[in-house]
Amino acid sequence: MAKMGQPLTYKELTQMMKEADTDGDGVISFTEFSTVMARSTMESGNQDHILEVFRLFDRDGNGVITSAELAGAMAKMGQPLTYKELTQMMKEADTDGDGVISFTEFSTVMARSTMESLGMATADP
Template identity: 30%
Template sequence: MAQPATWNSHYHGTDFESSSYLDEECNYYGGGKKADNLLERLFRRVDDNGDGKISPAEVRDCLRAVGEEMTEEEAAAMVELADTDGDGFLSLEDFERLLGEEKEEEEERRRLKEAFEMYVEAEAGCITPRSLRRTLSLLGEVKTIEDCRVMIRRFDLNGDGVLSFDEFDAMMR
């Protein structure tokens, strides 16, 4: 069975992120009362029948509405991964946790990118022995270029003598 796509990857950049779209949907589902937050409004939009739970079929229908296709098995697998009470549906709490975890991963990646940029050789776009030495020196740690080459070599997955962001990411995890 194919691995289910992440929920957030299907909604990022779609109309579902538009607060006016969600306000309109919230007014429909909430009788004019605005939902407490964006995730609750999105949950209400995906919950087609308004039963307070999202079924695998509702996941598929929603994704189809934004131009994505997902098999029944993939939708069921996605729901099963996040379903904490084992009823085969996503509660609002399951839904918030699922999307919240993806937001946390995005935030972690952003912070990692910022850290990577501190070490990067501007012209090269990667961490070189020279840029590593310079940054470590600014942090009070004195290393030789050869020391830095050895440090880089340990995590240089493609053997080019420098660290790309993906290699830096792997090193930090």
């Protein structure tokens, strides 16, 4: 649907999450999640798709994803996070340390994951 210009539904996003568990441990790490989202973004070929996904997480529409929004979205998709997992995801994505994930940070994570999924090494920020 995203390829046809339709926003992703939670059902579609949930299916993507099931496919993301590459190590089969029953937990979707931020790296696994980012890889799936990056793959999807590469297929659609534009930032609009990344923005659609970002907006699914940014429930109040204020332009940033808080830890509560991230936890809520993941739980709604059937992937509740432990405090440790949530903290790790926020740490990996929130590169400026302001406690929230901006669209720029979200896009950067997606780009980094794309490079990693293509086998290109990236340095940690």
